[in-house]
Amino acid sequence: MEIERQQFDVVVIGAGGAGLRAAIEARQQGKRTAILCKSLFGKAHTVMAEGGAAAAMGNVNSDDNWKVHFRDTMRGGKFLNNWRMAELHAKESPDRVWELEAWGALFDRTKDGKISQRNFGGHEYPRLAHVGDRTGLELIRTLQQRVVALQQEDAERTGDPEAYIKVFAEFTVTRLLKDGDAIAGAFGYWRENGTLVVFEAPAVVLATGGIGKSYVVTSNSWEYTGDGHALALLAGAKLINMEFIQFHPTGMVWPPSVRGILVTESVRGDGGVLRNSEGKRFMFDYIPEVFKDKYATTEEEGDRWYTDQANNRRPPELLPRDEVARAINSEVKAGRGSPQGGVFLDVSTRLPAAEIVRRLPSMHHQFKELADVDITKEPMQVGPTCHYIMGGVEVEADTGAAAVPGLFAAGEVSGGMHGSNRLGGNSLSDLLVFGRRAGAGAAAYVDRLATRPKISDEAVEAARQEALAPLERTGENPYELHQELQRSMNELVGIIRTSREVSEALGVVGKLRARAKNVGAAGGRIYNPGWHLALDLRNMLLVSECVARAALIREESRGGHTRDDFPVMSPDWRRKLLVCSASEDGQDVTVEEQVQPAMRDDLIVLFDRDELKKYLTEEELADFDAVAKEAS
């Protein structure tokens, strides 16, 4: 079969929030842009986001501003964040949200007609712009419709709606192609008919989302096989922070077939409380030292906070996600769990039924339809679920550029912004801020190029063989391998980790990688899910190996990485990033330590010394003191 050829200036892989915002930017800068995605247009994983997009607009509490948001983000990430990204994110999120409104988004409103903002874990003020509990849908639909609007403009100008921005839906990229050191394009197949395509393009933006499908219990969809992470590695880019995975505290636990599906944090933001089998609001027992002064110590104070935030501290149900997930895990382990192996999350006794249906319509619907539970009358049962990977492609904060010239990344596939733990709502705004920046970065890179890169025939031939190989084998069933991987990662590299278990996981992954070479796919090239999964396995295995290797090396507990054998957070480890790279054939993964640059002076002085001393080394504190003295 012929290999199809396409030429573009910028190829964006992924049509979630990050990919669409990047593509819109590249097109607005006059670049011929392609959007490639595995699902239909408008169905990327972003569609599932519920709670909202964090942006310090100050619509509900005018004390909010970028500095407060920046501090919250750094705290949430336990100071491991790339501070420049956290700074840009906090400063630019409001503009990105307002821009959506100008493109037709309809957020919920405040009384004075502005965009309403809701409370969320780790955010000091109400900060999440939202539409009920379907914010992701609003975000993706608005961006999708913005793409269509640009296509209509182009049709008017050139006669061809797809002259400058074209969507290739249900298309999977399997390799990035290079010319020497630099990106030259991407290779992949149409799911619909199995036709292979080479995209020739000097710049590629990865916006492929996360890796959750390597775990059994996950809130993530089938798309999350870590493709972008793996594509970047295989192209010579580096991944950072891969040991940090966010387990969302509240996933559904029953029935088994929906285990892991998300129960939005807004349930707690709007008053929902967590109880164990003894009826106790156990989160009061789990407020960690670093947060002691920020959270209510009695139920009464916590309850008052919902109506009077100025004079009360927030309830501990709204601690950052890693804390809540670990607490639930401990309660269940201690035998105080719910009948189906979770804990109770209750709003039914906290809000009137009509209010619950209005504020949490999707949750009401989801529990009713899938679990026969009416959340206005009875508590839900919830437990931790693999939700988000903080780790990803190491990029330059301002442009999204990866180490490989011509390669850019944004959204969940990139790393650094969220440090060791992401705050709820900070992803949607991250997608917009860094999607735009990566699109602009790619456009500027193309402008600087003197000549177009070329793709060699050998590279195309190698990619072709790799893609078709599973169809030519009658080997093992890919579904079985996938299930084994998911179970092992869940059990051995889950919320609580030990050196012994993680080492065991590495052994399992190694064996699965050997077996994956012989996986076969029955059937032809037309919409063949067995074949697709066989190809995705390479990515999941590679990424799982990175996660496990980094998790084994980091001998401390921080954010989305908890080591039972090293339970405390160590200031020495805070400055170290673990960087993964792979050999070209993907056979060898190496992890190296890298020092995180110190925070810029004007940013570090935004924090109190008392807070910093929980995180920094003595030496860093001495530097801080010098800076603070100069500033005062």
Place this chain on the structure above:
Amino acid sequence: MSYKAKFRVWRGESGEGKLEDFTVEVNEGEVVLDIIHRLQATQAPDLAVRWNCKAGKCGSCSVEINGKPRLSCMTRMSTFSEDEVITVTPMRTFPVIKDLVTDVSFNYEKARQIPSFTPPKDVKPGEYRMQQIDVERSQEFRKCIECFMCNNVCHVIRDHDENKQSFAGPRFLMRIAELDMHPYDVADRKDMAQEDHGLGYCNITKCCTEVCPEHIKITDNALIPMKERVVDRKYDPLVWLGNKIFKRSSSKTG
């Protein structure tokens, strides 16, 4: 708890295909999509089905179950009796690519024919002020997850390919209503709804509303009000005159 269910699944490519019988295990709490996945993992690895979120949020997994359009990820097996034969077929209005996967490009083409949100030129991002009550009507329509089941079920195009050209289907007629009701949209969408997108074909049977998994009242809240706006326009001599004199009025009725 678990039992063996009888499934009949449409299998085939392009125009050709037939129903195939399967006997397959079902466990407590499962949905139809789980069973399709079990078929893939154990009996038919190349069985094609489209899905993504498995939580009723993305609208990818639309099929017809015993002849009724349903999201397969939200259809619980407990709604069938254990001895019932469950027939799963692709959406009928769209051409089949393979097995349960259809070519829904019709919908994307229609989406592109509807003029986009058109705010007044002088409002800057951040300056929008709207009351909750004024955005709620359009917000209802924006709950749409684009499962395209309403377009699939609407008799105007269900067995009438010839109408596809001139009829946008309930999903996109509703999109026009959504924009028309947006407090800041200044485009004139009434004639367009009627003349370019076939609002007149709709004889308010409400079949679209019945299948909508988001429970959007498509007919009552979008299509009928839109029809009324079109009629008001036609018979309101002032508006008519305005249109004559200024070509296009940007004032909004209702």
